[in-house]
Amino acid sequence: MSRTVYDCIIIGGGASGLFAASMLVKLTSGKAKILIIDGNDRCGKKLALTGSGRCNLSNKNALADKYYTDAPELLDGCLKAFGSEDAVSFFENELGIVTVCDNGLYYPSTYRAQTVIDSFKFFLDESGVEMKLGSRCTKISLNNGIYEAALKDGSVCKARNLIVSAGGSAYPSTGSDGTVGLLLKGLVDSSDIVDFRPALTSLTSKMQGMKALAGIRCKGKVDLSDGSKTIDSSEGEIIFSKEGGISGICVMDISGAAVKLLDKGVKPVVTVNLTGRSEEDVMKMIETRHNRFAGRNVSSALSGMMPRVLCEFVCKTAGIDPAASIGDLGDKEISVLAKSLCAMKIPVDGFGGNDKAQVSSGGIRLSAMNQNMQYRNRKGLYITGEALDVDGRCGGFNLQWAWSSAAAAAKGVAADV
Numbered sequence: 001m002s003r004t005v006y007d008c009i010i011i012g013g014g015a016s017g018l019f020a021a022s023m024l025v026k027l028t029s030g031k032a033k034i035l036i037i038d039g040n041d042r043c044g045k046k047l048a049l050t051g052s053g054r055c056n057l058s059n060k061n062a063l064a065d066k067y068y069t070d071a072p073e074l075l076d077g078c079l080k081a082f083g084s085e086d087a088v089s090f091f092e093n094e095l096g097i098v099t100v101c102d103n104g105l106y107y108p109s110t111y112r113a114q115t116v117i118d119s120f121k122f123f124l125d126e127s128g129v130e131m132k133l134g135s136r137c138t139k140i141s142l143n144n145g146i147y148e149a150a151l152k153d154g155s156v157c158k159a160r161n162l163i164v165s166a167g168g169s170a171y172p173s174t175g176s177d178g179t180v181g182l183l184l185k186g187l188v189d190s191s192d193i194v195d196f197r198p199a200l201t202s203l204t205s206k207m208q209g210m211k212a213l214a215g216i217r218c219k220g221k222v223d224l225s226d227g228s229k230t231i232d233s234s235e236g237e238i239i240f241s242k243e244g245g246i247s248g249i250c251v252m253d254i255s256g257a258a259v260k261l262l263d264k265g266v267k268p269v270v271t272v273n274l275t276g277r278s279e280e281d282v283m284k285m286i287e288t289r290h291n292r293f294a295g296r297n298v299s300s301a302l303s304g305m306m307p308r309v310l311c312e313f314v315c316k317t318a319g320i321d322p323a324a325s326i327g328d329l330g331d332k333e334i335s336v337l338a339k340s341l342c343a344m345k346i347p348v349d350g351f352g353g354n355d356k357a358q359v360s361s362g363g364i365r366l367s368a369m370n371q372n373m374q375y376r377n378r379k380g381l382y383i384t385g386e387a388l389d390v391d392g393r394c395g396g397f398n399l400q401w402a403w404s405s406a407a408a409a410a411k412g413v414a415a416d417v
């Protein structure tokens with residue numbers, strides 16, 4: 001067993017672990033003795049995949065309403081204490097990363113996630129932060145005020161403070177496999193651990209004919225309902241998947257809530273506006289084609305508005321024959337068709353699993369933490385990032401949470417160094 005007692009051990013060298021270490025270096029002017037432990041042989045394995053390798057590292061509008069959590073006020077306070085501008089300023093001024101803002105979404109100007117990982121690495125190496133890579137932590141215990149992290153290679157590392165940044169259950173191939181609850185067993189109350197579930201994932205439907213739509217993309221709006229009321233909504237590109245279902249950023253945004261409904265045995269319904277326009281506008285567009293292309297069949301007449309196969313699918317669900325001549329449609333049928341194009345109902349039966357989800361919900365309840373992300377009444381035990389039960393929408397919100405929660409934990413630890 002090593003004799004060294006670190007000021008802080010960080011379990012997980014992903015986004016929030018790397019940020020927590022960097023911030024702790026800054027806040028203690030390099031005085032804190034820090035060790036990062038990661039089961040992978042390199043840091044930031046998931047970070048490398050973010051934003052399709054471009055790393056959408058934050059969002060100008062990262063406020064609490066973009067996230068699901070059980071403690072929105074605490075989340076709000078944390079995001080306000082260290083928000084997107086603070087994160088961007090840290091990246092620019094401490095790590096030397098030039099950032100760009102595209103429509104409110106921040107990226108490194110290289111549009112390469114590796115730039116962010118390299119910059120963390122250079123900074124932490126130069127600051128004397130130690131790293132133990134390729135060895136997973138298998139157990140954490142607390143003895144006489146000192147945290148002990150037992151590693152797979154048989155070694156035990158000790159520290160006065162512990163930041164657990166071990167991630168959630170999404171994309172387990174990157175090292176975060178949803179076992180943080182097990183790791184913290186005995187240190188946190190089991191009632192504070194929420195099962196990890198996929199969030200930001202695709203949704204599947206057994207609706208007849210859906211698979212034929214595979215590959216079709218359209219810009220529109222999705223509303224998630226529990227059958228009686230709207231639970232969540234989002235807008236953007238909708239992609240029909242080969243599994244029979246829908247994906248795309250706006251679908252991922254509502255997917256976490258859909259998974260929770262399915263878990264409760266409630267069948268969610270997604271109402272999709274396939275046109276991105278109002279029903280009134282779509283009705284006028286159909287009427288124009290009804291007059292101009294009266295001799296064409298419905299799917300041909302509307303082919304300039306949407307792919308024919310999608311039009312045929314919608315016609316069938318609306319009880320209209322797509323092979324009928326559009327000129328023969330009456331006002332009522334035109335109205336029904338417009339309604340179906342703007343509010344097609346897709347019953348949801350399933351969702352993409354952890355291997356497809358970009359983020360997971362679940363983890364340690366945020367309501368069990370203080371404003372420094374220290375676990376209730378457990379001096380020196382901090383938890384950050386996706387290991388906490390906070391999941392945000394697509395667009396840089398989840399990485400911002402990783403940075404904000406890490407900054408809060410670093411502040412807590414720094415007060416003890």
Ligand SMILES: Cc1cc2nc3c(=O)[nH]c(=O)nc-3n(C[C@H](O)[C@H](O)[C@H](O)COP(=O)(O)OP(=O)(O)OC[C@H]3O[C@@H](n4cnc5c(N)ncnc54)[C@H](O)[C@@H]3O)c2cc1C
Binds near residue numbers: 387397
């Ligand atoms: C494909 C993809 C694209 C994404 N794109 C974006 C994006 O553009 N913008 C955005 O905001 N978010 C994005 N996300 C989400 C974002 O990557 C995560 O929210 C973020 O990485 C969470 O950071 P974290 O540090 O909490 O966890 P992670 O980044 O998952 O890091 C956890 C680390 O802990 C290590 N670890 C786990 N258990 C142990 C253990 N027992 N012992 C030792 N080490 C352990 C793991 O190896 C891992 O390196 C994306 C996610 C995916 C999968």
